[in-house]
Amino acid sequence: MPKHVDPDVRRRLVVDALFRVVVRDGLQRTSLRAVADEAALNIGSLRHYFASQHDLMRFAMQSMLDRVSSRLLEHVEQVGDLGRRPRPEQLRLAADLLAELLPLDERRRAEVTVFMDFNAAARTNPAFNDLSHQAAEGTRTLVRRVLTRLDAADALRPGRDIDIETERLTALLDGLSLSAVLHPEILNPRTCADVLLAHLGDLSPQTPGSAH
Amino acid sequence: MPKHVDPDVRRRLVVDALFRVVVRDGLQRTSLRAVADEAALNIGSLRHYFASQHDLMRFAMQSMLDRVSSRLLEHVEQVGDLGRRPRPEQLRLAADLLAELLPLDERRRAEVTVFMDFNAAARTNPAFNDLSHQAAEGTRTLVRRVLTRLDAADALRPGRDIDIETERLTALLDGLSLSAVLHPEILNPRTCADVLLAHLGDLSPQTPGSAH
DNA sequence: CCCGTTCTATCACGCCTGTGATACAAAGGA
């Protein structure tokens, strides 16, 4: 016989509601009452599962990071090693993986939006400092790994500083996400993906067919 | 005989105080009272120069954009046309110009921080929508101009899509700014500038001495 | 059934916010 309420799914329900509020109204206007309303819960119930606003916010940000990284992990495992593939496919696989960080569909757009709001808040809110830092380190680790894999597969032009290239690609991804979220009328998902592909293509050795 | 108070310098004083509060506490915590305190003014005086919070915020964001663009214009005129210069200097000049958008010193860091907070707020606050949009268009216009100038000076590898390259460089700048402001312990100004130089170098035709 | 645990719901409190209203001081041309 199932318990009538499972605290974990309850918390997940609350966090989902919180994400919707953040996407719609921004983290600034994401109050306990707004989240409770969005989740169709009484604020008293909400506070039964989260002792304080601080706890709720931390839990929500942690959840968001978990979801993103788990999605990335799935993608990484699915790809496996790309040593044996033809170069165009290597680039495509790398782009697909990194594109998980870009707001190319509604799901990713929502995630990236929440991600950006929390990280922006982390600048002045100590509650998010550590999570924001480890997120930044995490993306860099991922990007560096992609670059070194490409390099190992001879899909990278020689003589490149891996540190610089990591920062460069990370900044490119962050900047694309920022623009695509803040100015979708200027930067649409299609162009977003094209820019990423262009960058990866630029990093790889020139092939006669690469220019068109 | 001077008037005892000049409304313009008064407003400027208030806006400077507002910027300091935004940098220190974030736009979220930038209330009328906080700004008044920071400016060592009574909230009543402040409200004598700004009819409402809405007006103050708009005026502040507009001021910030004006300062940035005027600084950029100075830089543009100072450079003039770069057709006659040797290529390394062309790249250096372009990098110096674009570096005005990066938080490489305290002044630029403060400006970029304020810029980012206002633009992030613009996503959910209609009061900033138009200003944010025109700022985004403005940077793209600038970046595109720099790229076309470099192209005209044969400092760009042929066969590039100028639209894609504009978005790419814009995203790179935005991403570098974001990381440098949010995670100065990870991305320092030096590396920031190096990444920009690396990107521009990557866009230009390879010269024998460019690899080291 | 009974009773402790879990959950839901509501009240009240203090704090901070923007803003309207108002009183008062200071300046400066008539």
Add this chain to the structure above:
DNA sequence: TCCTTTGTATCACAGGCGTGATAGAACGGG
């Protein structure tokens, strides 16, 4: 000097916020 304009300073109000306290409902093992 008087009077209008300009600037300074407070008060009060309504609204939103997080949160402590508390009461009562719903559940589930004994």
